[in-house]
Amino acid sequence: GDGAHVPVLVIGTGYGGSVTALRLAQAGVDVHMLEMGQAWETPGSDGKIFPNTRTPDYRSYWLRTRTKQPLSNFLGFPLDKDVPRHAGILDAEEFAGITVYQGRGIGGGSLVNGGMAVTPRREHFGSVLPSVNPAEMYDVYYPRANAELGVNHVDPAWWETVDCYQYARVGRKHAQRSNFAFTLVPNVYDMNYMKQEAAGTATKSAVDGEILYGNNHGKKSLPKTYLARARATGRVRITPLHRVTSVTRAGTRYAIVVEQLDTSGNVTATKTVTADRVFFAAGSVGTSKLLTKLKATGALPNLNGEIGKGWGDNGNVMCGRANHLWDPTGTVQTSIPTAGIDNWAAGGAFAEVAPLPTGIETWASFYLSITKNPNRAQFTWNAAANRVDLSWQTAWKQPSITMAKTIFDKINSKEGTIYRTDLFGAYKIWGDHLTYHPLGGAVLNKATDNHGRLHGYPGLYVVDGALIPGNTTVNPFVTITALAERNIERIIAEDL
């Protein structure tokens, strides 16, 4: 309530926030988490908590009146449609040069993501987090993160034969015929549950195409892992539909301004609470926007000049390939990706073979590539418009396209196939307008010390993807989780 005091406030309930809350609670500290999205515990009128990818509805988008589907078109037809403005689960946040997709609700990105749980190859770690000792990460914190997240592997024998991974096997065949390394990657989706779905003995979820707008069954999202264990300590309270707008110094404490939202996104109350310590876990974009605004408006003037800098898109770029009629990818495609083409060392690209769970045969192979794009953007405060801008430009994706082409030009030439031009708008090959993997903006050892303590303000910490300088070489959430485990262990030992 208004005027309350808490020892620790955590802003956001994604990976960084969930790790932080669990470990602080286990150390005997009472933690209050604020989350601007919904709790996602109550079924809608169809009896399901989350809507299907094929039928987005009022639950699907964060405060938009029209959907903004990552694949905007199919066979030339635009797919987007009007929806009522609602505190939905997927935010398609638009900046001038890029749309950044993010999860909204208790669990953050874990609610909407593909669950690919990939640890970077150790030889690449120096480029991911240059100030962090790789030995401690690979010996202690990556294993800890993998265990707590419930990372598991698909049974290769089952993967070889089941209908719902035909699209991935076609992806492998084409990769291998062009001599690319092809790897199965771990996931947090419960692979035994998926086997039962495919066998018809459990309610279908991934096999029915659920992804992007939540998953009703097999995905081990944060509310089933870290947050369940955090709540079980009895020391963690989580309040949904509360958005933090300000943090300032108040004597030896911090004062936090919070807007309470209704499910249409209207502000129904504004409250001020105080805390001894505040952990920024609002995600790369959420944390960077808050800190950029607070520094520029004088709320936290002593934050250093690194705030807002070093933001990258993890080199995300999408494309589709048109297959020959003898290479169907299947009418049933599980939404959970398990495989990728690794051309990182030679070409700077790791391409996930992604599903197109349309329910019909598309003869398309679809890929989300993570590339070594060197471009980095900055968040700045736009006082006239009362908002935070991001300097990323669409043309900055060109290095990503060039790197992805090291894979797909070669496959197309070997297979005698072409790129699809109908998935992102008319005659557009590359999905270069978006990212799923925002990283950076309050970079470790620059905006903070080497464990996430913000310079200038004892008791303020960054614990999420904002710490990572723009690229993880693979999908990011295992690294975000492992880094949060490393940092909170040190903070508990030294600061409490």
Ligand code: FDA
């Ligand atoms: P995260 O974004 O998870 O959490 C931040 C939370 O803070 C959100 O719940 C937000 O609502 C809340 N918040 C923000 N501002 C606030 C404020 N002012 N007040 C209160 N609350 C606030 N990664 C991966 O490794 N494998 C994968 O397969 C995928 N796939 C994928 C698909 C899609 C569609 C998306 C959008 C993303 C992915 N990702 C992914 C990316 C992954 O989900 C992402 O990197 C992490 O969720 C980031 O974790 P963080 O802890 O940094 O923040």
